[in-house]
Amino acid sequence: MMSEPLPIATGARQDKPNLLGMSMQELELFLQTLGEKPFRARQLMKWIHHQGVVDFDAMSNISKVLRQRLKQLAVIELPEVVHQHSSADGTRKWAVRVHGGSLVETVLIPEGQRATLCVSSQIGCSLDCSFCSTGKQGYQRDLSAAEIVAQLWLANHSLGVYREGGSRVITNVVMMGMGEPLLNFDNVVTAANLMMDDFGYGLSKRRVTLSTSGVVPALERLIGKTDVSLAISLHAANDTLRNELVPINRKYPISELLRATRLYMDHLPDRSRVVVFEYTLIKGVNDLDQHAHELAALLRGIPCKINLIPFNPFPQSDYKRPSAARVDRFKRILQQDGYIVTVRSTRGDDIDAACGQLVGKVQDRTRRNERYRARLRPDEALVKVIN
Ligand code: SAH
Ligand code: SF4
Numbered sequence: 001m002m003s004e005p006l007p008i009a010t011g012a013r014q015d016k017p018n019l020l021g022m023s024m025q026e027l028e029l030f031l032q033t034l035g036e037k038p039f040r041a042r043q044l045m046k047w048i049h050h051q052g053v054v055d056f057d058a059m060s061n062i063s064k065v066l067r068q069r070l071k072q073l074a075v076i077e078l079p080e081v082v083h084q085h086s087s088a089d090g091t092r093k094w095a096v097r098v099h100g101g102s103l104v105e106t107v108l109i110p111e112g113q114r115a116t117l118c119v120s121s122q123i124g125c126s127l128d129c130s131f132c133s134t135g136k137q138g139y140q141r142d143l144s145a146a147e148i149v150a151q152l153w154l155a156n157h158s159l160g161v162y163r164e165g166g167s168r169v170i171t172n173v174v175m176m177g178m179g180e181p182l183l184n185f186d187n188v189v190t191a192a193n194l195m196m197d198d199f200g201y202g203l204s205k206r207r208v209t210l211s212t213s214g215v216v217p218a219l220e221r222l223i224g225k226t227d228v229s230l231a232i233s234l235h236a237a238n239d240t241l242r243n244e245l246v247p248i249n250r251k252y253p254i255s256e257l258l259r260a261t262r263l264y265m266d267h268l269p270d271r272s273r274v275v276v277f278e279y280t281l282i283k284g285v286n287d288l289d290q291h292a293h294e295l296a297a298l299l300r301g302i303p304c305k306i307n308l309i310p311f312n313p314f315p316q317s318d319y320k321r322p323s324a325a326r327v328d329r330f331k332r333i334l335q336q337d338g339y340i341v342t343v344r345s346t347r348g349d350d351i352d353a354a355c356g357q358l359v360g361k362v363q364d365r366t367r368r369n370e371r372y373r374a375r376l377r378p379d380e381a382l383v384k385v386i387n
Contacts (some may be wrong), residue, residue, distance in 0.1 A: 036069060
């Protein structure tokens with residue numbers, strides 16, 4: 001895959017609406033205020049998302065007068081790519097600078113016929129899961145719908161997809177970068193729907209996945225607003241252990257989470273869809289045979305796949321990754337119980353692109369790291385998050 005030269009940020013003003021992150025409906029409404037017909041929205045979307053054109057002047061099927069008005073009233077703004085890395089194993093990582101100066105990372109993981117883009121939804125995260133480096137940075141802000149979609153646009157651009165005759169390279173998108181997608185609800189739903197819209201990026205609903213640690217009311221609110229695929233970050237099959245690893249479990253325990261998950265899945269028009277349960281395996285913490293048996297019992301009857309993620313170490317954590325033999329044993333126990341189990345291979349190690357390592361070197365602006373070090377109880381952090 002060849003690299004395109006980096007696009008230059010448009011330097012546009014933030015007080016104008018950014019068309020990059022608008023759904024078809026939003027764009028139609030915006031154009032209506034200009035006295036334009038709805039089909040103009042489709043034209044604009046094709047230019048932006050199919051052709052990768054962000055310069056109004058290059059949109060040849062739009063009248064000069066309208067182009068001029070659009071330039072006055074709106075922007076198509078992209079964050080600036082500040083660096084990109086390629087790993088020896090083909091993984092690629094882009095860091096973009098968003099408004100306010102923070103860096104957001106996006107990772108592309110090619111695997112056989114698939115190329116999965118892992119996008120971020122927030123800068124940092126407030127949920128402070130004990131094994132996650134993003135959580136240790138604390139929360140800075142939500143990304144806008146445009147900033148989420150821009151990650152896909154920029155990756156496409158960088159991979160040469162928008163060059164004449166360029167074919168689709170990115171086959172899957174997972175919202176598994178920085179942040180908790182369901183705590184940035186509206187922007188994430190808009191961005192996910194744009195990724196699946198035929199006039200947007202046209203990805204199949206099975207290939208755009210929202211990963212959540214379990215914000216139950218938001219999960220219920222998703223019903224009817226999107227039919228994106230779901231990954232649930234479970235990591236433990238009992239509340240005592242999950243409270244420790246995923247503090248939001250104290251507010252929304254496993255039974256609630258599974259109830260909401262079933263509800264969402266039951267409302268999807270396509271009943272053959274399955275939910276993915278993610279389970280980060282941490283040595284001596286949740287990786288024993290008994291944990292695998294407990295997990296198998298918990299998920300019985302739920303149409304699902306289980307994705308095991310061997311823990312990715314980072315400097316502020318004392319957790320360890322289990323041996324390959326332990327991971328394999330855990331997997332086999334689940335398989336013997338009839339589950340489809342995948343193990344996420346560790347990719348992009350040489351460029352810090354693995355789960356939980358994104359922007360691993362970003363400053364901790366919230367002193368959360370210190371609290372973590374001082375071993376404050378996770379629920380103290382949670383009070384701040386939930387209130
Ligand atoms: N906030 C969302 C999505 C981002 S995290 C969520 O929690 O689901 C994406 C996935 O990476 C989650 O399953 C998360 O548990 C996992 N993860 C985070 N840190 C990790 C680490 N250090 N090692 C392995 N997996 C990790
Ligand atoms: Fe946030 Fe997900 Fe990390 Fe938990 S695992 S701290 S929810 S990004």
